Amino acid sequence: MKTDIILSGVGGQGILSIATIIGEAATRMGLALKQAEVHGMSQRGGDVQSNLRLSDRPIASDLIALGTADMIISLEPMEALRYLPYLSESGWIITSSAPFKNIPNYPDEQALAEELKAQPHIVSLDVEQLARENQMQKSANVILLGAAASFLKILDAATLRESVGRIFASKGEEVVSMNCRAFDIGHEYVKNLKL
Structure with missing residues (x-):
């Protein structure tokens, strides 16, 4: 069994934290x-992307080939579409619907939303809004991971979820509790969709 994931977003959104949590969980489970x-120019809001490959067998390459990714997890809708050529026909897109307008010619939001909606396997949620509603603005990325x-x-x-706790343990119990709650919010959101 294997899973190939493309993580994408904009610098500062927490994409690499998601990669760390998934990697820690995979290691705990004995996966390769x-x-x-x-x-990218992460300090200036540039593209940040990670190929994450998990398997119960040895993995030869750390790069995901076109058309083979099982999932795109994206904190920015335009970035989700940027990596669409890598997604397999049965692959899922889990993305934030909230745009991060870091360029002057950002695409039309409605057209972007329609292109995402046209994808066969997608969950799009406004993690920024969910984070604000729950007073956890710095945990939007963990809400997306929960989803x-x-x-x-x-x-x-x-x-x-246990890996969320371990990764944030050095930041104190309050931060751990908030991020575990963020994970639960995202996880429950998807359960309520009845996909």
Whole structure:
């Protein structure tokens, strides 16, 4: 069994934190893991992308080939579409619907939303709004991870949630509690969709 994930977003959104949590969970479960990261101008809101490959067998390459990704997890809708050529026909897109307008010629939001909606396997949620509503603005990325958890068949949600706690442990119990709650919010959101 294997799962290939493309993580994408904009610098500062927490994409690499998601990769760290997934990687920690995979290691705990004894899975093989390969990761390749591309850091754009992350301090200036540039593209940040990571290839994350998980398997119960050895993995030869850390890069995901076109048309083979099982999932795109994206904190920015335009960035989700940027990596669409990598997604397999049965692959899922789990994305934030809230645009991060970091360029002057950002695409029309309505057209972007329609293109995402046209995809056969997609969950689009406004993680920024959910984070604001729950007074956890710095945990929008973990809400998105919680939403993706149901689709990561190689990892179980309980192990991912435990990894959230371990990754944030050095920041104190309040931060751990907030991020575990953020994970639960995203996870429950998807359960309520009845996909």
